[in-house]
Amino acid sequence: MGATRLGAIAIGLAGALAASPAHSQSAGGGSDAEIALLKQQLKLLEQKLDKLQKQTNANTATAASANANAKAADAKAARVATANAAIPVKGPVAPSGVVVTLPNNRPTICTADEQNCVAITSRVHWDVGGYDYRPNTAGTVPQKLDSGENVRRARIGVVGKFFGDWNYSLIYDFGGSSDGFGGAAPGSLPGGGTSGIENAYLSYTGLKPFGGKMAIEGGIMDVLWTMDESTSSNDILFMERASAGIIAQNIAAGDFRSAVGTRWWNDQLWIGGYVTGPTTGQIHSASSVTPAGSSEQYGSVVRIAGNPINGKDYSVHIGADAEWLIQPPRNQLTQAQTLTLSDRPELRIDPTTLISTGAIANVSGAQVYGVEAAATYGPFIAQGEYYWFNIDRSANTGLPPFGAPSLKFDGGYAQVGYVLTGENHAYNSSTASYSGIKPRDPFSLASGGWGAWEIAGRVSQMNLNDQIAQATGIAGGRQTVYTAALNWYVNNNVRFMLDYLHGDISKQASAISSADVGSKFDAVALRTQVAF
Template sequence: MAKKVFQASGLLGGLVLAAAAPMPAMAQDGARMESIERQLRALQSELTRLRRDAATREAETRAARQEAERTRAEVQETRRRLDTAPAAPVVAAAPAPDAGRLTFPANRPTLTSADGRFSASLGGQFQYDLGGYLRDSPGTPNNRGVRDLDTFGQNLRRGRLLFGFRYDDFTLNVTPDFGGSPDGTVGLYEANFNWNPVKPLTLTLGYFKPWVTLGDSMSSNDFLFLERPSIVEIARNVAGGDGRASAGARWAADRYFLSAYFTGGSYGGNATQSTPDQTGGVARIAGRPVANADMDVHLGFSGSYASDIRRSSAGQTLQLRDRPELRIDQSRLIDTGAIAADRAYTYGPEFGVRWRNFMLQGEYIKIGMEQSQAGAAPRPDLGFEGGYVEGSWVLTGETRRYSSTSGAFGRPSPRQPFSLAEGGWGAWEVMGRYSVADLNDKVRRGSAASTTGGVYGGRQEVVGVGLSWYPNNLLRFMLNWDMVNVDRLNPAGTTQIGQRFHTIALRSQLAF
């Protein structure tokens, strides 16, 4: 705008100078002067308008600057007041309705509250066995007819529903079992209350399976064979086993495992007793000195002690026995009978090693018993023993993962679940085992057990091979072939009542 005013002023000045310059008299006339005057008046009008517009713009600019200054001052004053005023109370928004959420950790349906403090889960375990016994003709040395084994049969080995309820650090577990050995009677696998005051520590009270031995700590879903080795099954039931009244603790860290429990009787044992139940305890310690992607090394030791043997109508007795690592037929071919005993104990080392998709593990277990003294008959302390070695090779390359919560190896997880559409075949595994359980002590062949106070409980050896197919993480099919040799004499020590035979069995398993 100032530029235009300057240009107009210069033009007007030029016209005035031009008009004042002397001109020849003949060139001046009235018409030209009048034209010049009109132009001068027009230019003066334009100059006046431009000056007026410039003044208006300047006034507007000053007004805008003043308004900006006032606004800036008001903002500063508002900030000062907010900084010095007391904080206003925060009103929380109304909480949204607690709808909860349903998830499937480890394929187990779990309902969790919106705040995460409460959850309820449902699990299941179904194991159905089909199989039988292959024996020589009746009357031959390997089939003496002392034990009439079924040639073919079936059994719902485990049919469990696992109910779990958690609130903060407290958990309640209740698991009824519709299977068994044999099936047909509903039982209770566990009913216990747990508290986790710190992450690795779990305190437990109720009916529980306390941790003792490597074979017993392994989940029944992960067994290499249909049943535990006989020496494990015998030893764990001295003061532990399924549904045992327990109170104790477990510390399960990534590289080591510690557990100890005071134990009483098993679930249902009080129904036929008029005197107090047995008391005892179990303990286990295990470590994993090597743990990497290719290799796991496991070392451990466990033991149990029964200081007051379970009492029944026959007195305070303990009976050690087991079936031939199969539950199709319920005959127990090694059996000490009921022994009057004051105390009993078990102990033994355990080991395991995994190299990529190969796994090997085993245990040695010693069982001791202090017989009750009565009359003049000899009643020495007794000792029984046994052990096993078993191995697994996963043909499809998966590994048996190590579980730090149990201090034992678990089953493999298929990389490619079975699917005809996508060409997956699941995981395939071959297994082998040798186990022995010797329940003979303080006896001599040809002499009666009563003369020495010993026991002809029998010696059982089992050599087994197996094949497992895991279509996915829920299903498993196990085929086992066992060669069983039972060497047992009658109480007089003169007659062989053992047998030799083969067993074949298939297990169908669904677990989540």
């Protein structure tokens, strides 16, 4: 506004100056001093106008620069805000908040500090298969094995922890063919166990002595005794474990077993020991008339194992096991103390046992000693175990036979596997065994993945004959089974297993009768496995 007024004044003065000569002429030659004064004022006004114009231009440039800087600052702030919006910011979490995760697709709920968790776990093993069974003679029992299907395992339950160090598990098995004690339990099929509580235990892991980890646990559990049993049924190479290991652990270890004990481990060494009792499939009743119907059985097991040689692509595992049956099952009604060793032919489609000692009388105790070894090199794995059995028959029950000598049996297996797609079995130091395969490219039609493929082979042998040709001897039979397997790991939760078995059972009618009652068989079976 000031510059406009000065411009108007300057225009007015210029007009007045222009009119001055005419005015002086008409006035008869006015004063020259007055004209000079007006020119001087006009010049001063022009100088002020120039000065103000320069100041106005400078102010305009400064304002334009400030506006540009402001726009640049706004743009920079917008970019920073956008970048920060892409970065997740962890705000304060309420102590009562929970976090839901799906590790390996297992629904898991934990507190924000991950000290308290509960997870749902399940596994389903559905088997379909058939036998070509060939009894050697008409006196062989059985004369036929039934083909068909079997829900081998159908487990669901919860696992979790409290305050970081207290771990628990409660799992029920609805499947119809657990391994069972001595191959039979009340209410079960002739050669199998029964559905029931598979896990119900509490474990404390707060102690970490000697630079390792330690667990003190008790309840109903899978006792980690033998390498094959310490490997999860979700991870074993074949549909069933070898008979020698099953018969050994059924004496005082295995699944569904009541036990209390401890284990310690680090990356190279595992040591564990447990005191064990009866299984959940046994009837705790003084009026029971079956050998399994006694609640007084107890024993103990120890295992030492580890992988002293290991690297990125290789490992070597060795170990030793011992088991003692201190108080055999006792029938409270008859005072009989008996023990039966038996197993099905490494397949559970038909529950019939082909080798069995029958009920061994006057058992005062039993011992089993074993060795285990395994090795991996890239996708290759080899594993084997062997067991020696001793059954003492010196119990004074008043029932025959009296003073019979101890019985000795033995058996074992050797197996190899190779993952065609290159994955390997990782070592699990907490159980001193090898875990299953995690496919690098899970099966997917969209991405073109085909999962992981594995081939495997095993030969197993179990001898339940001793003191043949003596009245006090046992002719339980000798079983040899050859198994070939093709495993397809679709993803971390689904697996298909195709097994072919050829078995040869050499058996005579009794310890004092050499009549042949053996048999041979071939079998093909497919398992569909879902687990999380």
